[in-house]
Amino acid sequence: MNIATSMINNKKEIDAWIKEYLNQINLNSKLKKAIVYSVTNGGKRIRPFLTSSLSKDLKLKKTTYKRAAIAIEFIHSYSLIHDDLPQMDNDDLRRGKLTTHKKFDEATAILAGNCLFSLAIEILSDKKTHSDSKVRSNLIKLISNYTGVLGLMHGQSLDLQFEKKNPSQNQIMKMYELKTSKLFQFAIASPFILSKRSRKEISKALNYGKNFGLIYQITDDILDYEGDIDHIGKTPMKDIVSNKKTLVAKIGRNKAIELCTKLATECTNNRSVFGSDKFIYKNLIFNLIKRTY
Numbered sequence: 211m212n213i214a215t216s217m218i219n220n221k222k223e224i225d226a227w228i229k230e231y232l233n234q235i236n237l238n239s240k241l242k243k244a245i246v247y248s249v250t251n252g253g254k255r256i257r258p259f260l261t262s263s264l265s266k267d268l269k270l271k272k273t274t275y276k277r278a279a280i281a282i283e284f285i286h287s288y289s290l291i292h293d294d295l296p297q298m299d300n301d302d303l304r305r306g307k308l309t310t311h312k313k314f315d316e317a318t319a320i321l322a323g324n325c326l327f328s329l330a331i332e333i334l335s336d337k338k339t340h341s342d343s344k345v346r347s348n349l350i351k352l353i354s355n356y357t358g359v360l361g362l363m364h365g366q367s368l369d370l371q372f373e374k375k376n377p378s379q380n381q382i383m384k385m386y387e388l389k390t391s392k393l394f395q396f397a398i399a400s401p402f403i404l405s406k407r408s409r410k411e412i413s414k415a416l417n418y419g420k421n422f423g424l425i426y427q428i429t430d431d432i433l434d435y436e437g438d439i440d441h442i443g444k445t446p447m448k449d450i451v452s453n454k455k456t457l458v459a460k461i462g463r464n465k466a467i468e469l470c471t472k473l474a475t476e477c478t479n480n481r482s483v484f485g486s487d488k489f490i491y492k493n494l495i496f497n498l499i500k501r502t503y
Contacts (some may be wrong), residue, residue: 212236216259216490217256218256220255220258220259220262220263221254221259223419224255224258224279224280224283224368224465225250225255227276227280228250228283229250229298231280232246232249232250232387232435236280238398240318241322243314244310244314244319244322245322245325245411246413247313247314248290248319248322248323249283249284249287249293249326249404251304251305251307252306252307253283253286253287255281256426257282257393257394258282258283259316260394260397260398260419260422261275261278261279261280261282261294261397261398262275262276262363263416264398264401265278265279265401265405266490267401268405269405270401270404270405273338274339274340274404275401275404277333277334277338277339278333278334278400278401280327280330280333280444281330281331281333282330282393282396282400284327284330285326285327285330285357285393286323286355286393288323288327289323289357289393289463291309291310291311291319291320291322291326291368292319292320292323292366294309294310294311294319295311295314295316296363298366298370299300310322310323313412330353333355334346334350336347338351338449340404342406345403345404345406346405348498349400352399352403355390356392356395356396357393362392362393362438364386364388365385365386365387365389365404366389368381368384368385369385372385372454373454373455375455376455379457379459383457383461385424386424387420387421390424391421391424392423392425392472393423394419394420394422394423395415395416395419395420395423396419397419398418398422399416399419400411401487402415403431417477418477418478420477421472421474421476421477422477422495422498423496424473424496425470425474425499426457428457428469428470428500429459429475429498429499431456431457431466432463432466432467433501435458435463442499444494457469470498470499471496471499474492474495474498477495478491478492479495
């Protein structure tokens with residue numbers, strides 16, 4: 211089975227898991243509608259794909275990695291809701307549809323995002339995810355670190371600050387690492403944490419996730435320049451209008467692609483961490499460089 215087919219099948223499965231979980235929330239309100247809307251309005255599900263695919267390779271129980279995958283997508287959705295707000299990136303479209311604050315209102319969008327984050331922590335802290343409390347604690351500690359003041363939040367803060375500055379290439383890359391790579395790192399490292407693998411293996415997984423996230427953000431910036439609304443699902447050229455300081459604007463498209471290739475090569479030279487399906491993850495990160503949506 212090729213990567214595209216595997217991702218499509220996995221997306222259908224993850225979509226079903228998410229709907230099943232949300233249906234268990236016994237609440238009939240505007241808030242729940244906003245939560246459901248934000249999580250089920252599309253998306254590639256690439257983060258939970260990485261989690262579930264690696265979990266299968268590591269022979270984890272489905273009940274375990276299923277819950278981890280849901281939690282990761284909830285956190286991703288929460289970050290997108292807040293990222294789209296007028297005080298942040300001020301986007302009207304996400305995945306070709308109205309952003310949550312446009313579909314509902316800003317206050318409801320903020321609350322929906324907060325709920326999704328708390329639901330993710332609830333999932334990760336539950337015994338159903340893993341019987342070992344230390345494993346659950348390690349997951350929560352890592353995701354709290356990666357999404358908090360030293361992670362995603364700081365990256366978003368830098369992104370806003372840089373609109374009025376002239377950051378260096380290294381500063382832009384650090385901002386990308388914080389606001390985009392951290393969640394990819396968690397998605398890729400969590401199966402290794404759940405299966406109680408060594409620190410060395412977890413470290414290799416984190417390195418792959420870091421570079422994967424950097425490439426994802428760089429190619430996302432390229433698509434903002436070159437893509438159209440039908441393919442990328444959001445308003446193109448928004449980075450230029452908002453005076454976003456991107457790597458593409460700093461060093462140009464060709465050098466940015468060269469850097470992506472270097473990053474992909476760097477984190478796939480040692481492929482032992484990915485077991486029998488190591489070539490899937492090598493192909494996946496190199497295909498990411500050529501993505502069109």
